[in-house]
Amino acid sequence: MSHKIAILGASGYTGAELVRLIATHPGLEIAALAANSKAGQDMAQVFPHLRHLDLPVLVTIDEIDFADIDLCFCALPHKTSQEVISALPRDLKIVDLSADFRLRDPAAYERWYGNPHAAPELQKEAVYGLTEFYRDEIRAARLVAGTGCNAATGQYLLRPLISAGVIDLDEIILDLKCGVSGAGRSLKENLLHAELSEGYHAYALGSTHRHLGEFDQEFTALAGREVKVQFTPHLIPANRGILATGYVHGDAAKVHAALAAAYAGEPFIEVLPLGEAPSTRHVRGSNFCHIGVVADRREGRTILVGALDNLTKGSSGQALQNANLMLDIQETEGLMMAPVFP
Incomplete structure (x- = not known):
């Protein structure tokens, strides 16, 4: 049919x-x-x-x-x-x-x-x-x-960890880079090639990015208490792709196990082996999201990296x-x- x-x-x-x-x-x-x-x-x-x-x-x-x-x-x-x-x-x-x-x-x-x-x-x-x-x-x-494409990437990294209770909810930092297609097709001066290429910049710093509303809504409902992540987006001179890096207080092995268990049956979410990090070039033009978990040099601290194509x-x-x-x-x-x- x-x-x-x-x-x-x-x-x-x-x-x-x-x-x-x-x-x-x-x-x-x-x-x-x-x-x-x-x-x-x-x-x-x-x-x-x-x-x-x-x-x-x-x-x-x-x-x-x-x-x-x-x-x-x-x-x-x-x-x-x-x-x-x-x-x-x-x-x-x-x-x-x-x-x-x-x-x-x-x-x-x-x-x-x-x-x-x-x-x-x-x-x-x-x-x-x-x-x-x-x-x-x-x-x-x-x-x-x-x-939102930024909101989706951050949630894929963090939702299973909030549900499993393996991270400190008051110590979540999310640093995200997005390709220029995420800003849409309308003509804007700051998106001209000469304005954007050969560099990248942070934008909507502090509490102004609208995808924070989605993080607040979803994470707070999930945790049953207020959760406010520290979030900074960046615009990079690439057509497609989002790379999100999360910094959390939690044991890397437990964090990795929680993500692997949450996404074990998911066709589009791939949790990489512990210690490996993904790249936007490995998901370009696809409906896949790759997630990596790496132990920080400080005990009890973990780095999360998520990559997906913002348009797909x-x-x-x-x-x-x-x-x-x-x-x-x-x-x-x-x-x-x-x-x-x-």
Whole structure:
């Protein structure tokens, strides 16, 4: 059985990544592609690397007939998704890739994003889309909120350790580097090649990065007490990839054992042998996340390293993983491609 899907925001990086992944998915058919600013154009004009595919012409969202659509991916900008999704049919399954439905508390959303939520009832309905930890809820959901790519990487490192009680919850430092595609496709002066190349920089230091809202929400709920990580993101002159380094107070062998046990049956999470560290080049273009654990020279201190592709496992691949569950398709379908190397 083939399910018809629509992608809203198909002219962005995550929209194009969805097309790339779904193109060889045996159970999904791309029935509609929307990109209001590029409406009327062929996808090949916007993304020449997809010219070999037979795809619908880009249209505006208003031009799509959702009557025959089984599931819709919303790869739209933050604040736009909530307004668009509010107007979509109430029986339509939706996977949202924006930040609009990630936070359950309307007050928390307003605090982190600076404006009241336009669809608080939908916000209450949405299921957080970190697949490995919300499978049952996602399978039964109508609306799934994809995680932030930084937030996903940090959670893959830390959630099993919080659950197992093997680290000090008041001593967690997360240092993260992300490729420039994580900032989206819109033209921004600080993302010009001359501004970005041959260096990298920290941004949103202290308490300003919005993915902190996801860490606070998820880690606090998991621990049953307030957990606030120290988090610094960096923008690196690479197209894809996230490398997160975590510093925790806990025994390396116990930390490694907790991660290995938590992810033993997971098809996309690979815990490396104790002492090995991953690289973004080993997960590029894939839905895999590699995790390494290394003992620090100080006794009782451990270094964690996680690597994933921000556009795949951190966004569009995760979205497809969730859609598979929502449509009762094998979770790994369309996602087992090997990473691109070198």
